[in-house]
């Protein structure tokens with residue numbers, strides 16, 4: 626498959642390696658600032674971005690840029706109707722708007738805050754654990770994440786996703802608190818805390834704690850290769866499933882849609 630990479634930073638470079646390793650060709654690396662990008666387009670020049678992607682002949686797009694540019698990129702690229710996978714985080718609250726846009730223009734987009742298959746499995750484990758722990762009123766719950774000091778947003782999109790899976794089954798809590806506490810936490814509040822340090826690729830922990838013990842569920846990414854591989858596989862699956870009719874164009878999809886194995890017993 627011919628793939629255009631929008632954003633040629635740390636992830637862009639890894640995506641290129643993964644795409645080539647899986648037999649694809651990277652036909653464009655587009656980034657306004659990266660010195661080694663194949664195509665440098667001034668940030669915010671939507672027409673030039675669209676022209677560059679179209680003239681590259683790309684059959685799929687992978688976008689890993691910055692929370693401040695992702696919405697603009699989606700709005701420009703989605704109407705091209707080239708299947709697109711977006712890895713940039715920090716636009717959770719705009720998902721509904723993007724789903725409507727996809728429906729209107731017929732473009733297809735897939736996104737997740739974390740392309741690691743291990744994290745997708747973690748979500749299921751957290752949901753199941755929360756369902757069980759919910760039956761024992763003595764347990765409290767919390768989430769902690771740690772990432773490298775170049776990450777622009779906190780908490781991570783993954784931590785918020787884990788929180789949503791936990792809250793869906795842990796009925797005593799219904800509100801996420803990411804700020805510092807000025808008073809004792811209320812029982813209904815779920816504390817999601819973040820640490821930024823060094824080069825950590827991504828660690829997420831869920832704690833269920835009571836006087837007797839702590840249950841700790843942990844996911845540690847060893848490198849960013851798993852994320853890049855996951856994004857390329859997600860694009861491969863998205864394109865194959867659109868072709869076979871398993872998925873329809875004009876929608877916003879997530880991990881569960883493009884990796885149906887996540888549902889297998």
Ligand SMILES: NC(=O)c1ccc[n+]([C@@H]2O[C@H](COP(=O)([O-])OP(=O)(O)OC[C@H]3O[C@@H](n4cnc5c(N)ncnc54)[C@H](O)[C@@H]3O)[C@@H](O)[C@H]2O)c1
Nearest residue numbers: 632633634635636656658689690694712713714738739740
């Ligand atoms: N979903 C996931 O699994 C996952 C995994 C890792 C990182 N991320 C997210 O992906 C994003 C990028 O991560 P990174 O580590 O590659 O960051 P990075 O800072 O190394 O690279 C981002 C690149 O985007 C470029 N850029 C900025 N605006 C642009 C625009 N308008 N058009 C094209 N390129 C533009 C920057 O010049 C930079 O080179 C972040 O939001 C990060 O949180 C998501």
